[in-house]
Amino acid sequence: MATTMNTKRITTMTNRNPGKGRRVLLVEPVSRDAQRKNDRRLARLLIVSALAGFTGFFGLTVAATPPDSTAVTVGQSAITRSAPTTFRRTDDDDGGRTSGSSEVRTKTS
Amino acid sequence: MNTATAGARSVARHSFPSMGSTIEIALIDANERDPAGAWRLAETLADEWEQTFSRFRKDSELSKLNAAAGQPIHASRRLYDAVDLALAGCKASRGLFDPTVLPALLALGYDRDFSQIDSAPSLATLPAAVPGINGIVLDPATRTISLPHGVTLDLGGIVKGLYADVLAEMLADWSGGCVSAGGDLRVWGDGPSGHGWLVGVEHPADANIDIAEARVYGGGVATSGTNRRNWRRGNREVHHLIDPRTGQPGGRNVWSVTVVGETASLAEVAATALFLAGGDLEALDGFVGLVGPALVVEMDGTVRTVERREH
Numbered sequence: 001m002a003t004t005m006n007t008k009r010i011t012t013m014t015n016r017n018p019g020k021g022r023r024v025l026l027v028e029p030v031s032r033d034a035q036r037k038n039d040r041r042l043a044r045l046l047i048v049s050a051l052a053g054f055t056g057f058f059g060l061t062v063a064a065t066p067p068d069s070t071a072v073t074v075g076q077s078a079i080t081r082s083a084p085t086t087f088r089r090t091d092d093d094d095g096g097r098t099s100g101s102s103e104v105r106t107k108t109s
Numbered sequence: 110m111n112t113a114t115a116g117a118r119s120v121a122r123h124s125f126p127s128m129g130s131t132i133e134i135a136l137i138d139a140n141e142r143d144p145a146g147a148w149r150l151a152e153t154l155a156d157e158w159e160q161t162f163s164r165f166r167k168d169s170e171l172s173k174l175n176a177a178a179g180q181p182i183h184a185s186r187r188l189y190d191a192v193d194l195a196l197a198g199c200k201a202s203r204g205l206f207d208p209t210v211l212p213a214l215l216a217l218g219y220d221r222d223f224s225q226i227d228s229a230p231s232l233a234t235l236p237a238a239v240p241g242i243n244g245i246v247l248d249p250a251t252r253t254i255s256l257p258h259g260v261t262l263d264l265g266g267i268v269k270g271l272y273a274d275v276l277a278e279m280l281a282d283w284s285g286g287c288v289s290a291g292g293d294l295r296v297w298g299d300g301p302s303g304h305g306w307l308v309g310v311e312h313p314a315d316a317n318i319d320i321a322e323a324r325v326y327g328g329g330v331a332t333s334g335t336n337r338r339n340w341r342r343g344n345r346e347v348h349h350l351i352d353p354r355t356g357q358p359g360g361r362n363v364w365s366v367t368v369v370g371e372t373a374s375l376a377e378v379a380a381t382a383l384f385l386a387g388g389d390l391e392a393l394d395g396f397v398g399l400v401g402p403a404l405v406v407e408m409d410g411t412v413r414t415v416e417r418r419e420h
Contacts, residue, residue, distance in 0.1 A: 085324065085325050086402060086414070087321045087322070087404045087414050088321060088322055089320070089412060090319050090321055101309065101319060101322070102307050102308060102309025102319055102322050103135075103300045103301055103302065103306050103307045103308070104289060104294060104296065104307075104309070105308065105311055106292050106293070106294055106308055106309070106311065106330045106367055107291070107332060108313065108332050108334035108335075108336050108337045108338075108365055109269055109290075109291040109292045109293045109331065109333070
């Protein structure tokens with residue numbers, strides 16, 4: 001609905017200003033942008049809900065067949081959300097550091 | 110198992126081969142409890158993962174699903190949720206991450222475990238079409254999956270991250286830890302230093318060197334690149350990251366991409382999308398608030414960072 005209103009408004013403005021017909025071009029970016037925001041919102045909801053269901057399920061599975069009860073926690077997570085993180089180059093001075101400097105490593109998978 | 114003490118915190122490490130790569134686990138405060146049960150849990154879960162998701166085992170649940178294309182199949186909750194998440198990742202990446210690239214991978218010769226791929230004298234003359242996810246139907250009420258005729262799935266681009274996420278959730282009562290599945294990792298709590306985890310990023314030109322590092326306080330980190338899974342077809346070097354738009358290996362001018370995300374599986378999907386987009390930031394638009402920052406290493410050695418996207 002909001003997109004339709006914007007479209008009408010911009011079209012009307014264009015009609016009042018002959019010679020500035022290119023302003024009609026604004027109509028498409030506005031509606032496309034709104035659509036993209038909706039797509040993003042939907043995609044994010046899908047991912048969050050899918051992952052929540054997935055990990056929730058595995059918690060229940062482990063509760064049913066725990067290989068070692070001391071190593072399993074159901075319905076409890078110590079995993080926190082990402083804190084602000086920045087990458088820092090480590091090869092500026094000597095062309096690279098050995099992998100032993102970091103505590104864990106991400107590698108091409 | 111190795112146990113070492115760094116500062117006041119001890120860390121136990123365990124690794125084993127699985128899923129065509131290596132699983133590595135680190136747990137903090139290992140002096141206070143025996144991690145043996147955690148190691149058994151990790152190996153049991155990895156076996157179950159292979160049995161469910163391997164496309165190289167004819168008896169895996171995924172292989173059976175692919176063989177049954179055209180008719181609805183009742184799926185385990187594990188497979189159903191993984192496919193659901195893969196489809197969500199496809200939509201979030203606007204199709205750059207696509208689990209239906211399997212025919213293209215097979216056409217390039219990636220039809221067996223990577224360690225067994227041989228160079229072939231010639232390349233398939235035509236790229237295999239990537240059918241896309243339209244037409245795949247998931248019914249949550251009956252937990253069935255229907256693949257259209259001609260559509261088969263490869264979940265290799267997401268299941269290592271999922272393994273890291275799920276195992277991390279299972280081990281969350283350890284004060285800190287890291288699960289790495291072939292380099293896609295999930296961390297929680299503090300590492301040996303007591304300040305999150307210092308994550309090194311493998312240099313695409315030299316596996317013994319870190320090109321960058323980031324201190325991560327919780328979440329996932331994944332890297333997509335061409336330096337490990339590449340092989341020759343005729344006079345051409347090809348790799349496993351298929352661009353769904355062409356059916357051919359993609360990622361123009363990009364060597365590797367590393368993404369930090371809320372989870373390892375999200376980071377893995379986003380890293381693939383960003384790689385195939387040539388490092389173009391717009392590839393992460395569908396992951397706003399879920400991933401970032403990212404590190405892009407271009408083929409000429411240029412390194413650039415992409416900042417976290419909050420909105």
